[in-house]
Amino acid sequence: MKFSTRLIKWYKNQNILMPWRGEKDLYKIWLSEVMLQQTQVKTVIPYYKNWINKFPNIKSAALASEKEILKAWEGLGYYSRARNFQHACKNIVSDYNGEIPLNEIEFLKLKGVGEYILSAVFSIGLGKKLPVIDGNVKRVISRYLGLTNEINSELKNIKSFLDIKIKDVKIPGDFNQAMMDLGRIVCKPKNPNCDICPININCVAFKQGLTQLIPIKLKKKQIPHYKMIIGIIQNNDKFLICKRNSDGLLGGMWELPGGKIKKQESNSTALNRVFSDFGISLKSNSYIGTANHIYSHFSIEQHGYQCDYIKGNLISKNHTEYKWISKGEEVLFPIHKASHKLLAKLKVNYT
DNA sequence: AATTCGTGGAG
DNA sequence: TCTCCAAGAAT
Numbered sequence: 001m002k003f004s005t006r007l008i009k010w011y012k013n014q015n016i017l018m019p020w021r022g023e024k025d026l027y028k029i030w031l032s033e034v035m036l037q038q039t040q041v042k043t044v045i046p047y048y049k050n051w052i053n054k055f056p057n058i059k060s061a062a063l064a065s066e067k068e069i070l071k072a073w074e075g076l077g078y079y080s081r082a083r084n085f086q087h088a089c090k091n092i093v094s095d096y097n098g099e100i101p102l103n104e105i106e107f108l109k110l111k112g113v114g115e116y117i118l119s120a121v122f123s124i125g126l127g128k129k130l131p132v133i134d135g136n137v138k139r140v141i142s143r144y145l146g147l148t149n150e151i152n153s154e155l156k157n158i159k160s161f162l163d164i165k166i167k168d169v170k171i172p173g174d175f176n177q178a179m180m181d182l183g184r185i186v187c188k189p190k191n192p193n194c195d196i197c198p199i200n201i202n203c204v205a206f207k208q209g210l211t212q213l214i215p216i217k218l219k220k221k222q223i224p225h226y227k228m229i230i231g232i233i234q235n236n237d238k239f240l241i242c243k244r245n246s247d248g249l250l251g252g253m254w255e256l257p258g259g260k261i262k263k264q265e266s267n268s269t270a271l272n273r274v275f276s277d278f279g280i281s282l283k284s285n286s287y288i289g290t291a292n293h294i295y296s297h298f299s300i301e302q303h304g305y306q307c308d309y310i311k312g313n314l315i316s317k318n319h320t321e322y323k324w325i326s327k328g329e330e331v332l333f334p335i336h337k338a339s340h341k342l343l344a345k346l347k348v349n350y351t
Numbered sequence: 352a353a354t355t356c357g358t359g360g361a362g
Numbered sequence: 363t364c365t366c367c368a369a370g371a372a373t
Binding site for chain 1: 365366367368369370371372
């Protein structure tokens, strides 16, 4: 049997169910692929279902408020995906009469649509013979062909191999999803189950015992670590939350205000300095707790302090809106994980 | 071209 | 605890 025949036979036999499998609505296929970027299937499923309930089509997504969009994405990470997806939906409503462009060049112009999304949506939704290349596929093919250069310098070899293999496939979407399922379930990063792999016969890495070495990857740089003070600024029964700038890290998300602690600086000194720079004066404070959080390129250690507000309006170049809210109201706002960790400690200690 | 974008799970 | 990395794209 041929490579693709073995692969697709295995795929059909697995019959793995996902909410978007078998879906024909391009909008839903597209949404699933956006959510699945750098995110595991299991994580995406509840977010996908919730999103489809709230925004069942392009128009509803385009008409939603930014707050609703980010709230539906809260906790999923890489929030620019949500903002870009809505931007693209608005673009489709205004410039494409509400219909997703079926032309590759036009679809690629949409925000958040790259080579992967194009290939995934057009192969699964339209039957186009465009191979997808994601982390799974890179791993599977680099092992299958025994590619011993750094994985990202082998992309042309991987693509030319797939371009040939997908030509004689009847259902390109199945071929692509089979490749990704195989990488996720069998050809795993560690301890691949080569014994049950449908394409192990011609796999170079398997035959030569190289599955532990391939794919070859560069070592990641160490990420910096920062200490921060975070304020739960109390004013009567309310506390302050701030909306981050729409660009950059956690764009558009709400958070508890705070800032970095300088080296050799005490927590209380940092607390006074940061909020003095924000333009608000505080009095007595009490320690709430510490919450660590790891981002992709740095990590933080948040030291939370509950403070009593005296006067001043918070002005920060990092934020565009400020709001005093009562405890419990935070569920109405899209708030990032790091702030949620401290809010959880607030509940434990002060209810 | 290298960096910047979250969060959670696996081992 | 530590490291890797997941249906990548934008800058």
